[in-house]
Amino acid sequence: xxxxxxxxxxxxxxxxxxxxxxxxxxxxxxxxxxxxxxxxxxxxxxxxxxxxxxxxxxxxxxxxxxxxxxxxxxxxxxxxxxxxxxxxxxxxxxxxxxxxxxxxxxxxxxxxxxx
Amino acid sequence: xxxxxxxxxxxxxxxxxxxxxxxxxxxxxxxxxxxxxxxxxxxxxxxxxxxxxxxxxxxxxxxxxxxxxxxxxxxxxxxxxxxxxxxxxxxxxxxxxxxxxxxxxxxxxxxxxxxxxxxxxxxxxxxxxxxxxxxxxxxxxxxxxxxxxxxxxxxxxxxxxxxxxxxxxxxxxxxxxxxxxxxxxxxxxxxxxxxxxxxxxxxxxxxxxxxxxxxxxxxxxxxxxxxxxxxxxxxxxxxxxxxxxxxxxxxxxxxxxxxxxxxxxxxxxxxxxxxxxxxxxxxxxxx
Numbered sequence: 001x002x003x004x005x006x007x008x009x010x011x012x013x014x015x016x017x018x019x020x021x022x023x024x025x026x027x028x029x030x031x032x033x034x035x036x037x038x039x040x041x042x043x044x045x046x047x048x049x050x051x052x053x054x055x056x057x058x059x060x061x062x063x064x065x066x067x068x069x070x071x072x073x074x075x076x077x078x079x080x081x082x083x084x085x086x087x088x089x090x091x092x093x094x095x096x097x098x099x100x101x102x103x104x105x106x107x108x109x110x111x112x113x114x115x
Numbered sequence: 116x117x118x119x120x121x122x123x124x125x126x127x128x129x130x131x132x133x134x135x136x137x138x139x140x141x142x143x144x145x146x147x148x149x150x151x152x153x154x155x156x157x158x159x160x161x162x163x164x165x166x167x168x169x170x171x172x173x174x175x176x177x178x179x180x181x182x183x184x185x186x187x188x189x190x191x192x193x194x195x196x197x198x199x200x201x202x203x204x205x206x207x208x209x210x211x212x213x214x215x216x217x218x219x220x221x222x223x224x225x226x227x228x229x230x231x232x233x234x235x236x237x238x239x240x241x242x243x244x245x246x247x248x249x250x251x252x253x254x255x256x257x258x259x260x261x262x263x264x265x266x267x268x269x270x271x272x273x274x275x276x277x278x279x280x281x282x283x284x285x286x287x288x289x290x291x292x293x294x295x296x297x298x299x300x301x302x303x304x305x306x307x308x309x310x311x312x313x314x315x316x317x318x319x320x321x322x323x324x325x326x327x328x329x330x331x332x333x334x335x336x337x338x339x340x341x342x343x344x345x346x347x348x349x350x351x352x353x354x355x356x357x358x359x360x361x362x363x364x365x366x367x368x369x370x371x372x373x374x375x376x377x378x379x380x381x382x383x384x385x386x387x388x389x390x391x392x393x394x395x396x397x398x399x400x401x402x
Contacts, residue, residue: 049194049209056188056197074206081199 001031002063003101004084006054007094010038015092020068021051021075028061029098051075059084067097067106076112116392119294119323121279121287123310127300128330128354131364132381133278134158136298136388138371139381142242144275146264148290150233150248150257155278157367161238161245169248169263170229171212176203180224187216187225208253233260235267241372244273261289283317291318296392297325298351301339308338315348324395326351328384349391352384 006023008014017023022044028037039061043053051071055078058066065085079086087106089097100106120133130147134155137145147155174187174196181203188196188203195209196216207230217225233250246267248260257280268275279290291297297318301311311327318325326349329340333356343350354360360377363370370377 043194046194047192049191049206052197052206052209053194056194056199059197059199074209077206078197078199078204081202081204 002061003029003031003065003067003098004058004061004063005029005067005089005094005097006041007038012036012094014094016067016069016089016094016097018069020066020071021054023054026054026058026061027094028063031098031102049074052078055079065101067101068109071109071112073112073114076109116296116389117275117277117294118296118298118388118392119277119279119291120298120300121291121314121318122281122300123283123313124302124306125281127281127302127307127310128328129281129300130155130158130278131330131370132298132300132328132354132384133276134369135371135377135381136385137243137274137276138241138369139378139385140274140276142273144244144246144268144273145278146268146275147245147247147278148261148264148286149278149280150250150260150286151280153247153249153278156236156238156245156247158369159238159240159243159245161236161240161243161247164236164238167235167237167263167267168231169233169235169260170231171259172214172227173207173210173212173230174205174214174216174225175228176205177224177226178202180222182222182224184221186219186221190215190219208255211255212259233257235260235263237267244268257286258289261286265293283313287314287317288321291321291323294323296388296395297323298388299325299327299348300330301327301342302331303329303333303337303339303356305338308342311339311342315342315346324391325349326388326391329353331356351387351391354380 005027006017006020007025007027008017026039043050052074055075059082067087069089086109088109120129137143147153185198188198195206197204232254236247248264250257280286299314301307332353371381
């Protein structure tokens with residue numbers, strides 16, 4: 001099972017990015033193999049619709065869940081359409097969030113924002 | 116003769132000036148291009164209103180024909196399209212109606228449908244034809260409404276006053292495109308002068324004859340007036356910071372209709388502008 005997290009740097013010791021649509025990278029983490037793969041977010045500098053394009057990247061990486069502090073409504077629509085679950089991160093530490101996810105301590109993100 | 120009234124920021128008095136100039140003219144057309152928040156109609160209270168919806172083109176996919184090649188998704192610079200599972204998603208409020216995706220689709224799976232984004236209202240208030248553009252909240256661009264406003268007023272050969280949206284963005288450029296003269300309204304503050312400079316740059320870029328009305332003038336230094344003198348911009352008139360004028364205006368009344376004093380003030384301003392327009396026309400003719 002793979003999960004996606006928006007992250008500030010190409011390093012699992014870096015931090016969770018506060019923005020989903022404009023995060024520089026996505027960490028695609030495999031829970032079973034503990035493999036980390038970093039994807040560049042091509043939407044990071046786009047003029048508009050960044051969330052939709054970032055969501056497309058996440059959906060295309062065939063993850064089970066997305067762990068993020070925030071998510072826009074358009075991005076959430078794309079992610080939900082793909083059946084990917086969105087969980088709310090609890091801290092800026094990438095590892096803490098992965099552990100919390102594995103222990104089923106994360107709750108679903110239920111508030112998406114406009115714009 | 117088309118006169119556009121614009122300013123670099125909101126609240127400087129574009130509507131005050133355009134509404135009163137249109138009222139001071141014998142017969143005229145007033146066009147409210149501030150489609151996000153049109154307010155000229157609050158003063159004119161037009162009657163016999165005829166409404167026309169304004170639509171834009173939005174793509175939709177025929178799922179049977181779409182093969183999921185994603186050419187459209189990758190092409191859209193606004194990211195209004197996403198492809199999930201076996202389905203193309205269209206985000207209508209992000210689409211700018213360029214039509215590129217439809218042209219590009221190799222399977223001819225995309226077509227266009229009409230989406231209502233607002234309306235144009237046409238009515239009359241005494242001798243003024245009042246045309247108002249209204250954009251629905253959340254829509255990406257008011258430009259299609261502006262285009263409709265001008266196509267609605269084409270038949271009229273009367274003096275036309277265009278109440279522009281604030282700022283100097285695309286929608287203002289669209290509003291002044293056919294104007295014969297631009298009236299720039301400015302406040303007596305540093306911020307006002309900065310904003311005046313923005314629209315001054317715009318009208319210069321568009322090669323539009325222009326002049327400034329200094330609004331809300333107080334005693335003491337006026338940074339906008341200073342800017343006009345430095346750059347050699349023609350000052351058409353000064354309107355004082357005046358509680359009587361402010362009161363009439365805040366009661367949604369038209370001062371040129373309410374008092375002889377203001378009727379004269381705006382008539383003089385109008386005559387000056389007409390003279391400027393004719394002067395510019397003569398220069399252009401010689402050229």
